[in-house]
Amino acid sequence: MNIEQFWVFHCxxxxxxxxxxxxGGGRQEIKLPFLAALAVHPEHGPILIDAPFGTEGPSNVGEFLGGVLRKIGVVFKDEWAVIPRIERLGFRASEVNHVLMTHMHFxxxxGMKSLGHASFHINRDEWxxxxxxxxxxxxxxxxxxxDYRALTSRVEKLDLSGATIEKGVDVFGDGSIEAVPLPGHSAGHTGWRIRLADREIFYVGDAAFSVGHITQNQELGIFPKIAADSKKIAGQTLEKLRWWHRDHPDVEILTxxxxxxxxxxxNGPLGVHVDAG
Known part of the structure; x- marks a missing residue:
């Protein structure tokens, strides 16, 4: 079965x-986005990948630390929260019954608490x-x-112990979405391979911050290094992604x-794939 639509938006x-x-990237100021994605499944409807920021924005870490984050460069507006983004795509939050988590960093x-009715698919090691x-x-x-303490009963813990970058776990049993272990940035970091009618997308989360880290062999800057749970394992995962990309150059990689x-x-959600049919 194929995913019918795939959208990306920032929060x-x-x-x-x-x-x-x-x-070696220089001093140019960039806007590092906090991205999420929404895949539309023909049977399960809209499926969210990650839930960065609810209405409180970066203050989910606490008012004081949230204020510090804003002062040092984090920009957030209410309309960028997960639920308004979903609604802008024409869906109600109540229609999102599945959320696929790359990992559980803040x-x-x-936005997880805003979707407390949904099932959250999380690598068991990450949970x-x-x-x-x-x-x-x-x-x-x-x-x-x-953000997630009260959602324990809604968590579907995935056993990825036997999965590899070549063959992940078929989440819905129909070939539409695979969970792929990509540890290092966090203990149970997970990528999601999405099958569309005309191609595949590999959403690798924070296993690489820039697509160029994989496709152009760019080296990680200081931030992805210090944010990693294990720099050694994160480096090994990045190398696996690089050789996997060389073997599968037609698969679109997103981070x-x-x-x-x-x-x-x-300026709004980006339709990476929208099936006109």
């Missing part, structure tokens, strides 16, 4: 110098990592447990923070 951005994302989970610490310890690792993709959807 805000951070103004930072390019060298922080791409090694810039991907802020363990995100819930096994105190709230304070979790924040030092980039997790805000208040959660790609600057060019963020710019393309700065």
């Amino acid at each position: 805000g951005y951070s103004k930072i110098p390019r060298w922080m994302i791409v090694e 810039d991907h989970t802020g 363990v990592a995100a819930t096994s610490m105190s709230a304070f310890a979790a924040r030092t690792k980039g997790y805000v447990v208040e 959660s923070h790609d600057v060019d993709l963020g710019q393309a959807c700065m």
Whole structure:
């Protein structure tokens, strides 16, 4: 079965110098987006990938830290929250019954509480990592447990222990979406391979911040390095993605923070694929 539509939108951005994302990238200020995606399944309807920021924006980390983030460059508007974005695409939040999480860092989970009726598909290893610490310890690792603590009964924990970058787990049993383990940025970081009528999309989340990290062998800047749970494993995953791309050059790779993709959807959701039929 094929996904009928695939949209990408941002829920805000951070103004930072390019060298922080791409090694040797220079001092040019870029808008690092907080991206999410929406895939329309013929049977399951709209399926969200990640839920960055609800109505409180970056203040999901707390009012004080949220204020600090805004002062150092994070830009957010109410209309950029997950629910208004979904509604702009013509869907009601109540129609979103499945959310696929790349990982559980705060810039991907802020909108989860707004979709408490949905099933959240999360790598089991990621769920363990995100819930096994105190709230304070979790924040030092980039997790805000208040975003998802009350949603435990809605979590579908995926066992990806036998999955590889070549063969992931078929989430719905129809070949439309595969969960692929991409650890390193976080313990159970997951990519999502999407089958369309004419091609495939590989949404790799934060396994690379820029598509160029994979397709052009750009080196990671300081920010993706310090944000990684394991720099060693993150580097190994990036190398796997590079050789996978060389073997599958026709598969479109998307990341959660790609600057060019963020710019393309700065004025509204971008239709990466819309089936006219």
